[in-house]
Structures are given as C-alpha cells and as structure tokens.
Amino acid sequence: MKKISSYITKKFIFYFIAITLIISLFVTVINLFETANMMTRKGEDISLKNVLFQIPYYLHLITPLITMLSAFMTFNYFVSTNEYKAIYASGYSKTVFLYPLIALSLAIMLFSLLFADKFSAQLYRKAKNKSEKPELANLYIKKDNLILGAQKADTSGILKDVYMEDASTKIKIKTDTLRWDKKQNAWKARNGILIEESSRVKTSSFTSINIDFIPEPNIIIVSDLTDGNSYGIFELISRIIKLRNLSMKTTEETVFVYFKISLILINFIAVIIAFIFAQTDIIKNKSLSASAAMLISFIIWFGVIAAKRVADIEVIEPYMVALIPHSIFIIGSLYIIYRKKLI
C-alpha cells in the first residue's frame, strides 16, 4: 500500500472509531430513556441487559451513517488543513482519496455481512425474546406428494382441525387433532374421516389412527416470522429455503434479506457521495459537513425503507428493494462525477 493511501486509511479509521464511540454513547442514552419510558408505562422493571443487547443492532443499522460521517470528516480534515493542496502538488489526482475509501467501505460491508449482522440479530433476539410465536394459525403446506392444512399448529407438534392428503396413495384425511407422539415417533390423528380414492371412493370414520406419510414436526412446521430484525441474513436465507420446500410464502423473508443487503450497500454509496461533496465548499465547514452527511444518510435510508414497504405490499419484486434505490444513487453519483469531471 502506498504511504499516502495508508495515511488516508488511518485518518478514516480514526474518525470511524471516534464517531462510532460518540454515536454508541448517544444510542445508549436514548435507548435507556426510551426503554425506561416504555417499561414504566407497562409497569415493568428496567432491564439494563435488554438495553445493552439492543445497542449492537442499532449500531449495525446506522453503520452507513457512521461511514458517511467518517468519510465527510476525513475529507474535511484534508481540506481544512490544506493537506490536500500538498497532495495534489505532489502529482496525485483526486482519486487518491477515493480508492482507499472505497476499499474501506468494502471492508465495512464485508464485516457487516459476515459478522455484525449475525451478531446484532442474535443479541436483538435475546433482548426482545419474541422472535417466534409458539402457535400459528392457518398452516398450509405442500411437500412432494403431501398436502397438509391446519387451522392451528404448535411448534411442539400439535395440530388442530387438520386436512391432509397423500397423492401417491390417494388417501385423504380430515381430523380434529393431529399430535406428534415423541415416544413412538409417529403422528396420531383423533376423530375424523379417511377417504381412499382408487377405482371407487371408500370412506371410513375413526376415533384414533396412526399416520405414517407425514414427516416429523420440525420439517413441516415453521413458526411465524414476528420480527425480521431478529434474524441474520443467512438465517433468513435458510428459512426461505425451508419455506419454499413447503410451498409457503416467502415474500416477507425475501424482502428482509434484500433490505438488509441494501442497508449494507449504503456504505459504498456513502464514500462516493462524500467524495462528491469533497469537491464543494460545504466540506470546508465541519458542522455543515456533518449536517450534510446526516441529511443525505437520512434521505438514502428513507429511500431504502420506502422501497422495502412497497415490496412488502408486493407492488415491486423483493430484489428491487436493493436494486431501485441503489441504482438511483449510483447513477446519480456517476452522472455528477461525469458532469463535474471529478475523476
């Protein structure tokens, strides 16, 4: 690495750490106030553990803002100290600042994707302690030859008001209760009707029978997604695969995956935008730079959230949550860079 790139990298890392610490302090205080307020309203005791466990999640959420602020502050440092003039005088072009920052943003993205996302989601889940509902309504699945529908299903393996059919044997069963017997490793149905359709239709009612064409509960029962924030990207992907195998809807999970990816991608956009602003007079003033960084982060964040909600109501495909806002940001940034001849 060139000495100049290493110098810029060090400056950025310094600002990144400093801003992270300041924002962490703010987040902790605000979260503490908010939690205290909520807990007193509910008449519960304040749990400091819950407050602390939520901080990594909020920090992960605002990492793009930290990246943008750090990039703005880095540029502000070089401009306000006139060091940029010395650098340009040494024969370097404007991109000397851009490339190290792009590399750093990619490193932050990788860190967010592989570590921060999973870690923050796990702690958030512990803090909220409500990622999964034990009982779910209207469970309908189709897996290979099996179709199964239950008005109520419990993750422990109790299903109520159940319909099931096996296409290979042409057996259809409607029953009041279907229960997983752990000792016998078998499903037991109570009160219902069994329909066998071969050359002619045969029916028989029953009070109790064993069912052997249904897989174990952990294969067919997937709990409701109560809060996507409690899952990391890879956990969501494995959930999507499981749901697809059962012919269940995956819109919410897929949207969440792209939303999380979209948030991580903002880190890249952040340094590009900071680079554009570094060519204006705004960067000379520290408070103006910080305000601009916050405002732009807010606009981008707002764009991503809006795209997510439009995808939630299925007006656009889930992948567009990442594609639409980032295409707009990248095309807009490239257009400005091209028009102003910044590179």
Next chain:
Amino acid sequence: MFKLKPYKVETVFADCFIRYLLVSLVIFSSIFFIYSFIQIINEKDIVKGISGYYFAKTLLYLIPSIISTSLPFSIIFSVFFAVGELSLRGELNAIRVGGYSYGEISRTFLIFMIMLTGISYFLINDIAPKYNLKSREYLRTMINRVTNINLKSGSFENISSFTIYSDKIYGNEMNKVYLFENGRTHYDSDFFIKIEAEKGIYNILKEKGISITLYDGKIYHIDKEKYHILNLGKFEEYSAFMPFEITQKDYYTPPKYLKTSELKTILKNELNPKEIYKIKKEITQRRSAVVSIIIFGIISAILAFYFERDSKYFAFLSSIGIILFYYAVNIFSNIIAEKNPKFTEIVFFASPFLMAVLSSYFYIFKLRNK
C-alpha cells in the same frame, strides 16, 4: 409606565425569534412527520390492508400533534439562534449601550410567548387529541383488514376463511388449483370444503374480494360434526367469491386520544383506580406541557443572553442539554408516579419547576448583574 406600542428595539429580538421559530417549526415538524411516516409504515400488520387514501389521512391528522411536539424544540433552538445572530451582528451590544435592560429587550418576546402558550393550551388539550384519535382510527382500519392479496404460483394464500393454491399462475389464469374453506353454516355447524380443479381464473374486485371460477374438478364437503358423511361431486364449472377480511372491532380508547374536557367528564364517573390514575396522569402531563412552553422560552432566553458571547456550538449544545434535562426529569417523574400514584398531579411539574428555578437563579444572580 406600560406602553401598548413597543419601541422598535423591543421588537428586534422578537422579530428575529419569530423568523427562526417559523423556520425551525417547519424543520422539526418535517422531521417528526417523516418519523411518523416511518413508524406507521413499519406497523407489521398494515401491509395487508394498506390504502393510499387511508394512509394519507392517518398522516394528515397527525399534524396538530406533530406541531405540538415540535414547538418546545423549535422555541429553544430559535431563541438561541436569534440571540446568537443579534450578538454576532453587534446589535445586542448596541441596544444594551442604549440603556435597555434584558427585560425590556425581551418584553415583546414574552408577550408573544404568553400568546403561544395560550395557543398551545388549545392545541395540546383539544385539537391534537381529537385529530390523533381520527388518525388512529384510520390506522386501525388498515391494520384490521386484509385487502392486499397477491396470488403467486406454488404457494398458499389465505383469504378470510379460504386458502388457495395453484401450481402455475399466469395473468389471471391458474393451473391445477386447490381451494380450501373452513366455514360455519347458518345453523352453527362447522364444515370443511376442499376443491381441486384442473384450471381456473380469478378477478380481484378492489376492496371487496376475489371472484374465482374453476373448471373440471372435484368438490369434497365434510361436516366436522358428522365425520361419517362425505359429500363428493364432480363439476365442469364452479364459481366462488372470497371476500376480503374486514374486522370491525371496538377498541379501548386510551386517555391520550381524548380531549381534556372529555377526560374530565369520564373522571367524574370512573371507579377503576387504574383508569383514574391514567386519566389524571394524562391531564397533568398536558398541563405540564403547556406550562413548559413558556418556561422553555424564558430559560432559553436567559441562558442565551447570559452566554451570548460564546460560540454557536455552545448555543446548540445548550439547546440539546435543556431538551435532555427536560425529558430525563420527565422520565424520572413517570417512574415516581408509577410507584406512588398519589404524587401524579405534582410530580409531572418537576421538569418545568426545576427549569423555572434554574431560570430564576440565572436571572437574579447572573444576568441581572451582567
């Protein structure tokens, strides 16, 4: 002697303050508006019943509440920035040299603050709760209905008492369709219907439901109380209508959404101690919020005049400090009130009271002698 028409120097501060107040009110209201937008759109159950019309109304009716929330922030920032500007231009020095006291400089400002407190009284006690309730009703309507259904190939979709599945959907045509219904007859008898068809078409009737026509299939009807009977038939064409689920529920209206006059009426007949506490707390918090408006103005003005020579950063930090102090004391008051409800009617005035004490201290011992 009290003059009805103030001297021009007495209005300089008020003019500058009002200018900043309007700008900051717009900025803070916009921030809170966007915050409310995000909060509403993040409601988990809203997506299945979302409607542009209802959504716009939900947000629109929040405006009075947003303004009343933005007002304290706007006052604090405006005072600091107005004093900062006057000080920077040397106008404050010139006025002081002319023999005017801080009290005289702020006279018009104080009259304006009293008027603003009067307006806030109606805003906080009447207008904001009334429109908050309307906003909440529209939000509830969106949450309680399922009108946004998109059928997709290879996955089940629940529509009221129906569940539908199709192997392949292209346009509004479906291949290999399964339709399930868990219903109840007029005689309170539960039934289950399963229909399988080779083909089908569907049409979404906006805000109403989905009409469906199935071709070449079989229908199974099972009475859940008579499992020994199966009704089975074949059909060439079968039509059904699946209505969207619109639940009309009666909800408890928390005191936050009722006018103060309505709360007082309820309080007269209320016997439940928990409810009495909630109502008293809400009324006291509103009164405290109204008093805080003028206190915010006074404390900000005193601190801004006292620290006028310090930088704008200091002004900004002071504003944040006052806001944090106010909310921290409020949260603390809340905790005390929850544990000792008998203090409810006093404890919520702790924030404005402490700020008033601080203002008096700064005015008597610091600013007056400056």
